[in-house]
Amino acid sequence: MSDQLKQRIRIPRLRDKITDAATAAKWIKNGTTIGMSGFTRAGDAKVVPLALADRARHEPLKVTLLTGASLGGDAERQLTEAGALVRRMPFQGDPTLRAAINRGEVMYVDQHLSETVEFLRSGQIAPIDVAIVEAVAITETGGIVPTTSVGNSASFAILADKVIVEINLAHSLDLEGVHDIFIPKRRPLREPAPVLKASDRVGMTAIDIPPEKIVAIVITDRSDSTSPNLPPDEETAAIAAHLVKFFMNEVKAGRLSESLMPLQAGIGTIANAVMSGLIDSPFKHLTMYSEVLQDSTFELMDAGKMDFASGSSITLSPRKAADVFSNFTKYKDRLVLRPQEISNYPEIIRRLGIIAVNTALEADIYGNVNSTHVMGSNMMNGIGGSGDFARNAYLSVFATKSVAKGGKISSIVPMVAHCDHASQDVDILVTEIGLADLRGLAPRERAQAIINNCVAEPYRQMLKDYVAEANARGGQTPHVLEKALSWHVRFQQTGSMLPEAEVTTIKVA
Amino acid sequence: MSDQLKQRIRIPRLRDKITDAATAAKWIKNGTTIGMSGFTRAGDAKVVPLALADRARHEPLKVTLLTGASLGGDAERQLTEAGALVRRMPFQGDPTLRAAINRGEVMYVDQHLSETVEFLRSGQIAPIDVAIVEAVAITETGGIVPTTSVGNSASFAILADKVIVEINLAHSLDLEGVHDIFIPKRRPLREPAPVLKASDRVGMTAIDIPPEKIVAIVITDRSDSTSPNLPPDEETAAIAAHLVKFFMNEVKAGRLSESLMPLQAGIGTIANAVMSGLIDSPFKHLTMYSEVLQDSTFELMDAGKMDFASGSSITLSPRKAADVFSNFTKYKDRLVLRPQEISNYPEIIRRLGIIAVNTALEADIYGNVNSTHVMGSNMMNGIGGSGDFARNAYLSVFATKSVAKGGKISSIVPMVAHCDHASQDVDILVTEIGLADLRGLAPRERAQAIINNCVAEPYRQMLKDYVAEANARGGQTPHVLEKALSWHVRFQQTGSMLPEAEVTTIKVA
Ligand SMILES: CC(C)(COP(=O)(O)OP(=O)(O)OC[C@H]1O[C@@H](n2cnc3c(N)ncnc32)[C@H](O)[C@@H]1OP(=O)(O)O)[C@@H](O)C(=O)NCCC(=O)NCCS
Numbered sequence A, B: 001m002s003d004q005l006k007q008r009i010r011i012p013r014l015r016d017k018i019t020d021a022a023t024a025a026k027w028i029k030n031g032t033t034i035g036m037s038g039f040t041r042a043g044d045a046k047v048v049p050l051a052l053a054d055r056a057r058h059e060p061l062k063v064t065l066l067t068g069a070s071l072g073g074d075a076e077r078q079l080t081e082a083g084a085l086v087r088r089m090p091f092q093g094d095p096t097l098r099a100a101i102n103r104g105e106v107m108y109v110d111q112h113l114s115e116t117v118e119f120l121r122s123g124q125i126a127p128i129d130v131a132i133v134e135a136v137a138i139t140e141t142g143g144i145v146p147t148t149s150v151g152n153s154a155s156f157a158i159l160a161d162k163v164i165v166e167i168n169l170a171h172s173l174d175l176e177g178v179h180d181i182f183i184p185k186r187r188p189l190r191e192p193a194p195v196l197k198a199s200d201r202v203g204m205t206a207i208d209i210p211p212e213k214i215v216a217i218v219i220t221d222r223s224d225s226t227s228p229n230l231p232p233d234e235e236t237a238a239i240a241a242h243l244v245k246f247f248m249n250e251v252k253a254g255r256l257s258e259s260l261m262p263l264q265a266g267i268g269t270i271a272n273a274v275m276s277g278l279i280d281s282p283f284k285h286l287t288m289y290s291e292v293l294q295d296s297t298f299e300l301m302d303a304g305k306m307d308f309a310s311g312s313s314i315t316l317s318p319r320k321a322a323d324v325f326s327n328f329t330k331y332k333d334r335l336v337l338r339p340q341e342i343s344n345y346p347e348i349i350r351r352l353g354i355i356a357v358n359t360a361l362e363a364d365i366y367g368n369v370n371s372t373h374v375m376g377s378n379m380m381n382g383i384g385g386s387g388d389f390a391r392n393a394y395l396s397v398f399a400t401k402s403v404a405k406g407g408k409i410s411s412i413v414p415m416v417a418h419c420d421h422a423s424q425d426v427d428i429l430v431t432e433i434g435l436a437d438l439r440g441l442a443p444r445e446r447a448q449a450i451i452n453n454c455v456a457e458p459y460r461q462m463l464k465d466y467v468a469e470a471n472a473r474g475g476q477t478p479h480v481l482e483k484a485l486s487w488h489v490r491f492q493q494t495g496s497m498l499p500e501a502e503v504t505t506i507k508v509a
């Protein structure tokens, strides 16, 4: 036994549990419900799921897989291709799995990220049989120290009878101490979550479970998958600039201070670009109370703009990952990683007064938002934490580019083909064209603000025509129902939301 | 000065402020933003708004009116007919006003009921100029004792420079002590709201403002408007029975105790009937943590079934009002009335683990719910508190009759024409036909559960046909977009969602 392993597994008798991935995977039987670590590619179990996929290729093995959020690596692809996944919740982002979901082969339960463990804890969904948790170490008292994400790992380990731990040597022991594991009591005994500011620590630095529940330990040294982190393009830079200008006006109006309010930023390139846009802003002493900490969080810290960031995971580009994790002590006292139930807890989001920035696939003229379903039917990723934040935020911003697929899709449509976020939860809508401040507006006013500020021609004129026709019919939220989804239908039939005439014009131009 | 008035206005110098409604109304100028008491017909200011409507008939007077929720009496009709309302928030339920809203004449901002004062407090919507608050009394220290509702009255009075008080002698002084006025601090100084159970009292029994802000006091003696409280019909009784059976199964499965969890019930006849259905159930020691306390609350108390009820207002039928308010001390120690921000506070709803029962106008096969917009465009009432509760509840139930307008409208449709509640916020859907338990199901499974349990023929077969066609196209949430709203369009064109053939069949039958 190397000294390194002794440092990583501090209860000597637990070292007998060390085994290989295939042997550990034997604890998982056909029909098992697995709770696995992993949140936006960070801190996912890396080898046991691959061993499972191997087995599924040779024997009947169907499992239900719960995680924090999306996984990295190849696990979901391999499990999907092996036909091992029957049910998946609460989030995913893998192209192979997504396709299987959209074919109706995998039952995907797309949940608010704060709610999965509430359902489990109250027995309202089928219980976790086995938890698989990636860890930096197991402490002297049997505490599991998570790696780059907490996600749902703590509750999975607490609720499961059997826990498989993947000790990942690729993660530095420096990570120990960054986590804050606070688990709310069961209702009706629940008490307030005592987080009063983003930096408050209210729990333990490891997941406290009886060491007897650990049935197997697998040693790995695979790094987290990185995120592509595309550099800001012209559109995302414009979106960020509109938002910075809006915040400056709010400061001028006395509604925000120069440290704004704690920031949440959704996943994806747009949200990351928006946060990066704050580097060249006049704001100072920013804080984050978010889910995923992306490159922009650390760029803001490096630029001296951000004092503290609370999240549930750290997901970085290759370059930034190398930099951050080799200098982790430089950031550690300005970071905390929490269970996603706490990072996304409505109570805390409302109390802190979060500015939430999430991304829409499409929004409609009244500011209802679709973040999940392409053309109303096909799942992209999932609602994730966007509902936890948008509903409870001080200010809920949704960002999108005004068009997709080279202009053939307008991201602003007469009616969204699926609604994740009702208009009440959308205060600001911003595209590269401009920003619509929807606070305190009635639907007809929201339509004017959105069409005039967020949409480019020819879609702007098309939406004006729609509104004129709809208003003539009347209503609080006027619609021409037989045309409300006609843009989507046209896209499905012709490959473009533009009417024939417009396509020709554009082609000629 | 009568002794009665001295008891009602306990600071002698304030008695000089007593005036008539027309004089008090002069504090309201053209362009004023008014914050007025009133929540589901209870505790609304009764004479000053009528004086305002009088003035508006003779002089230019356009106002923005904020309340707790809907008003009783004739105020909204008169103000609307006089053309005095330019903007209204956050809720309404008046037929004349509704029509004006749907004609686009009044800008109606339909908000989550817990959020209005957050927007006001942070300056994100235009400030209240004048508050008009109905009161039982003004205390020795200038505290305003509300009447049958708290609603937004406390924050309106705190935030406005000028406060007009209507002392209503029709309300017994016995009401004093039933209110619990707790106002959260501004963010970022916000602390946890210390309500750990429905009966916790955490604030004061009156609204604490500097007495100097009271610019006028008007004495009235008009009773609250009552609610019709239709007796349960065959359908609402069936809905209640399905739900009671479901709860009994939950108790059997060990997920609920015989006292269930604190209950919230939405407005309207359906929610009231569901609550009444608990009278003949095996459950005991029930509690409510709700907005409106309707007849059913007191019937449950009388039947020895309910120990405590927390709400923001008491709205009763004529018979029940006479009974409850003349024996108020009998109920008082089992009641508390809170600001709607607290009755609907996400933090507390999540903490207590509420069972929320709200009503849908329509739901779709995937369990998305429309509670507000008839045929997608025309406002019925508003989202009210249903979003505060459904998102944060332990269990979110939506109830509706399976058809409306004598069967010409199916309340279960392929796609809702407006979405207030995303499928994630709808755990149980129940109609008189049956109950669909949607917890932990993926969209395609939800569609099966809803169609098989909640829909009657011929709509059931029509939905099965839709699903078959949609599934053939694929997707997580399969739709045939060009047909998704076709039932609504058919209703608009023919007066029925039934195709020609079916209408004939039914006529013949
Ligand atoms: C909405 C979401 C997919 C946007 O992701 P993004 O990377 O910022 O945005 P992009 O503009 O690059 O769009 C991503 C893809 O969607 C496509 N797209 C964008 N708008 C579209 C629309 N209206 N219709 C169809 N496709 C659209 C883009 O073309 C792109 O496709 P590609 O991957 O084939 O290039 C992503 O933010 C998401 O999944 N959000 C939901 C969950 C969430 O908000 N979580 C936050 C808290 S966890």
Ligand SMILES: CC(C)(COP(=O)(O)OP(=O)(O)OC[C@H]1O[C@@H](n2cnc3c(N)ncnc32)[C@H](O)[C@@H]1OP(=O)(O)O)[C@@H](O)C(=O)NCCC(=O)NCCS
Pocket: B265, B266, B267, B268, B269, B270, B271, B291, B358, B359, B360, B361, B362, B371, B372, B374, B375, B380, B381, B382, B383, B384, B385, B386, B401, B403, B404, B405, B409, B410, B411
């Ligand atoms: C949805 C809501 C209108 C239902 O009210 P209700 O009195 O329980 O239900 P009813 O079945 O009697 O329906 C009320 C009316 O809507 C009509 N209706 C019902 N379903 C309909 C549908 N799918 N399409 C069109 N109209 C419909 C009914 O015919 C009835 O019309 P009428 O007044 O002309 O007779 C009411 O609960 C509401 O406004 N809810 C939103 C706010 C809320 O949930 N608040 C709770 C916390 S405040």
